Amino acid sequence: MAMSGGKDDGEPMMEMNTTPLIDVMLVLLIMFIITIPIQTHAVKIDLPQNAEVPLDAVDPVKNRLSIDAGGQIFWNGTPIDRVALRQYLQQSVQMTPEPQLEFEPDQSTRYVVVDEVLAAIKRAKVTKLGFVGNDRYGGAF
Numbered sequence: 001m002a003m004s005g006g007k008d009d010g011e012p013m014m015e016m017n018t019t020p021l022i023d024v025m026l027v028l029l030i031m032f033i034i035t036i037p038i039q040t041h042a043v044k045i046d047l048p049q050n051a052e053v054p055l056d057a058v059d060p061v062k063n064r065l066s067i068d069a070g071g072q073i074f075w076n077g078t079p080i081d082r083v084a085l086r087q088y089l090q091q092s093v094q095m096t097p098e099p100q101l102e103f104e105p106d107q108s109t110r111y112v113v114v115d116e117v118l119a120a121i122k123r124a125k126v127t128k129l130g131f132v133g134n135d136r137y138g139g140a141f
Contacts (some may be wrong), residue, residue, distance in 0.1 A: 058091045059099055064132070065121075066104040071113040082120065089124035104132040 059076065065085075066074045073080055075088050092099050101121070105114045121129060 058088055058095070060095055062100045062102060063088070063092060064102045064104060065117070067106060067109045067113060067117060069106045069108040071109060073117060082116075085117070085120055086124065089121060089126060093124055093126060098126070098128050100128045100130060101126050102130050102132045107136060 057075065057078070064074075064076055066077075068074065073082070073085055075085065080088070089101075092101065103117075103121070105117075
C-alpha cells in the first residue's frame with residue numbers, strides 16, 4: 001500500500017488510510033470461513049442384509065459346493081449368493097470336527113467366479129477342502 005507523507009505546506013492529508021479497513025475485512029472473512037458449518041453429503045447405499053442361516057443347511061460330515069456354467073453357486077444342491085456362502089463357510093468352520101468341503105466347479109465356468117469362491121473359502125480358513133470332478137480334466141492336458 002502506498003502512503004504519502006503529505007505536503008510541506010502544512011495542510012492536512014485528504015486521502016483516507018485504507019490499511020486498517022483491509023485488515024478488519026480480512027479478519028471478518030477468516031471468521032466467516034471458520035464459522036461456516038462443514039457440509040456433509042450422505043450417499044444412501046442398500047447393503048445386503050444378513051439372512052438367518054438355516055441350521056440344517058450345513059451338514060456336519062460333508063458339504064458340496066458347486067458352480068454351474070453360468071456362475072451360479074450351489075451349496076448341497078441349493079442355489080445361494082455370496083453372502084450366504086460366507087455364512088455357511090463360517091458356520092462349518094466353527095463346527096467340531098470341521099466337516100469336509102467338496103468343491104466342484106463346472107469346466108465351462110469363468111475362472112473369475114471360481115477364483116472368487118476359492119478366495120472366500122481361504123478367507124473363512126477352511127482346512128478340509130477337496131476338489132471333486134478332476135477326473136473329467138484328465139485328457140485336457
